[in-house]
Every structure is written in C-alpha cells, then in structure tokens.
Amino acid sequence: MNEVLHRLKHPLLYLMGPAYVVAGVLHFVVPELYVQIVPPVFPAALALVYLSGLAEMAVGIGLLIPRTRRHAAWATVALLVAVLPANVYMATHGVVIEGLPGGGDPSDLVRWGRLPLQGVLILWALWYTQPSTGTDYR
Numbered sequence: 001m002n003e004v005l006h007r008l009k010h011p012l013l014y015l016m017g018p019a020y021v022v023a024g025v026l027h028f029v030v031p032e033l034y035v036q037i038v039p040p041v042f043p044a045a046l047a048l049v050y051l052s053g054l055a056e057m058a059v060g061i062g063l064l065i066p067r068t069r070r071h072a073a074w075a076t077v078a079l080l081v082a083v084l085p086a087n088v089y090m091a092t093h094g095v096v097i098e099g100l101p102g103g104g105d106p107s108d109l110v111r112w113g114r115l116p117l118q119g120v121l122i123l124w125a126l127w128y129t130q131p132s133t134g135t136d137y138r
Helices: 002-029 031-035 045-064 069-092 108-127
Strands: none
C-alpha cells in the first residue's frame, strides 16, 4: 500500500495545486457565496473572502513549484485551519447560502461532511511537507 501511495504522491499534487487555484479564483467570481459562511464574529467578511481567495491561489501555485512546495504545503495547512471556523459555522448554524446553484440549503451531509474533509485536506497537505528524496517526485 505504501508503494501505491508513493506512486500517487506526484500525480495527486497536480490535482491538489490547481484545485486550490480554482477555489481561490471562485472567491473573486462569486464572493457573495463565501461571505455568507464567514462567522458574524469576524469583521470585514468580504475582505476575508478576498484574502482567503488570494491565499488559496498562492498555495495552489506554490505547491506546483518544487522550490516552494514544502513552504506552500505548510501554508496550506495554516489556511485550512484558518478557514475551519467558517465550516464549523456553516455546520452548526444551518447556513442557507443564497445564490447557490441548485438551491441554497446544503444538506446536513454537506454541512457536516466539510468538517472531516478539512482533516483529510490537512493530512494531504502535510504529506507534501516531508522532504523529497532522490527517488521521490521533483
């Protein structure tokens, strides 16, 4: 199993990096969707949405560059921890997202499923914080 994971590490990187770039771009395309899940205790929700979008684009690009990969992976972990309050707020307050294609009421599965997904994403990013070896990806 370890060998299978080792062989998947490089290809999965090219899924992970662009996924963060796309997610970051969406913060600028439809910021009103993201503003709705920023907990009200945080000021300047729109600015936070834009900031997190920039951060997602930066880590996504950084993950694809071998020289910056490890730092970008650590930054991805920090970003995922930073946005966790939005996911907790969405799950615990039954946030209805107005303007969401297909309706604005995410199911409980989606709301609560985002929380363990954050853990998976953090573990995935941590995988790339490990130094590469001569047989590892470049």
